[in-house]
Amino acid sequence: MKRSKQLISGMKLLILIQCLDWAPPALALTPGDSAEYRARYLEVLRTLTSEGIELATAALMKLEMEVARRHDAGGLEELREMELEVAEELAQVEVSLLLPLIALHEASHLEYRLHILETNPYHARATLYRQIQLYSERLSTDSERQIASDLFVSLAGYFLEGSPGPGVAGLYSQALQFDPDNAAALLGLATLREQAGRYRNALSLLERLVETGNASAEARLRLGMNLNRLGKQGEAEEILESLLSEQTPDWISSLAFQGLARIRLDQGRLESARDLLARGLARHPDDPGLDVGLTWVEDRFGSRSELPFVVAPPNQTREAAISSARYLYARPEYPYIEETRKQLRDLANQYLAQLGRALTGKVE
Numbered sequence: 001m002k003r004s005k006q007l008i009s010g011m012k013l014l015i016l017i018q019c020l021d022w023a024p025p026a027l028a029l030t031p032g033d034s035a036e037y038r039a040r041y042l043e044v045l046r047t048l049t050s051e052g053i054e055l056a057t058a059a060l061m062k063l064e065m066e067v068a069r070r071h072d073a074g075g076l077e078e079l080r081e082m083e084l085e086v087a088e089e090l091a092q093v094e095v096s097l098l099l100p101l102i103a104l105h106e107a108s109h110l111e112y113r114l115h116i117l118e119t120n121p122y123h124a125r126a127t128l129y130r131q132i133q134l135y136s137e138r139l140s141t142d143s144e145r146q147i148a149s150d151l152f153v154s155l156a157g158y159f160l161e162g163s164p165g166p167g168v169a170g171l172y173s174q175a176l177q178f179d180p181d182n183a184a185a186l187l188g189l190a191t192l193r194e195q196a197g198r199y200r201n202a203l204s205l206l207e208r209l210v211e212t213g214n215a216s217a218e219a220r221l222r223l224g225m226n227l228n229r230l231g232k233q234g235e236a237e238e239i240l241e242s243l244l245s246e247q248t249p250d251w252i253s254s255l256a257f258q259g260l261a262r263i264r265l266d267q268g269r270l271e272s273a274r275d276l277l278a279r280g281l282a283r284h285p286d287d288p289g290l291d292v293g294l295t296w297v298e299d300r301f302g303s304r305s306e307l308p309f310v311v312a313p314p315n316q317t318r319e320a321a322i323s324s325a326r327y328l329y330a331r332p333e334y335p336y337i338e339e340t341r342k343q344l345r346d347l348a349n350q351y352l353a354q355l356g357r358a359l360t361g362k363v364e
Contacts, residue, residue: 049356103348149179157337183214184336217248251325
């Protein structure tokens with residue numbers, strides 16, 4: 001996935017870290033400390049409603065990093081419980097007030113990860129997860145259920161950006177519990193199943209996605225590829241051919257050409273495969289996968305005098321390698337997750353004024 005943009009400027013962050021160099025050695029959290037940190041956290045939230053997410057994120061990180069320096073991991077755990085206590089109080093007023101808080105802690109999580117700061121990055125992610133869980137436990141409308149589903153999709157994306165594992169599949173499954181038709185969750189889970197070699201499971205998820213009417217070109221490409229793997233070549237051909245008649249990203253078009261060519265080669269239709277790969281290479285002249293395929297087929301026909309591509313590969317740059325169709329298929333950027341996050345951020349902004357009113361007079 002694309003790395004998220006830096007939210008806090010480098011100079012502000014440098015000043016923040018330098019200021020924290022003067023923090024005292026680790027100390028046990030006292031009742032006075034707890035009261036102080038709660039008051040400062042509430043002030044961070046007020047900054048969010050009045051000054052915006054950039055300043056609020058800087059203030060939140062300053063607080064969390066100071067607690068980490070002064071009180072180590074134990075202090076951070078107590079701070080997390082304090083942050084969640086405030087979230088629970090706000091959820092009792094209106095569950096949607098959690099959305100700006102989730103956006104704030106999401107922003108701090110991204111900053112910690114981008115800068116590899118000393119503060120335990122687990123704190124931000126754990127807080128984010130607990131807040132999303134809290135939101136999901138207080139739903140009363142279909143709209144709120146869809147929002148909860150999107151929140152779990154967004155969280156799954158952060159796991160994918162870091163270290164993919166069983167937790168990602170679980171988050172997608174939670175998203176589907178709240179919205180069985182969530183296109184991002186269906187495609188994300190299907191992709192994980194495909195990468196694990198569980199093609200039948202991937203196929204059933206992709207077929208469900210197509211039935212919703214929201215299947216993207218990537219989803220249909222993966223459907224065609226998995227149909228072919230499972231011996232349903234006729235259905236696979238129909239889907240892959242339809243992609244060639246549409247405007248799709250180059251990597252999808254390239255793999256559709258290659259997938260169709262593979263089907264025809266498996267059927268012994270060498271001439272048809274050669275013509276198809278030549279069409280693909282005419283559309284994508286710098287695509288190494290199509291060049292490899294066409295070279296191999298023409299070598300079988302004895303119609304190409306130069307050495308096969310696989311023997312004399314071009315001097316391909318790293319940038320070209322990681323933008324290749326096969327690379328993108330194996331490590332997709334999940335643009336649907338970015339779209340989900342944008343919608344969630346826009347929605348969170350709608351509740352800032354209401355959050356500000358709820359914070360007025362709150363006991364610190």
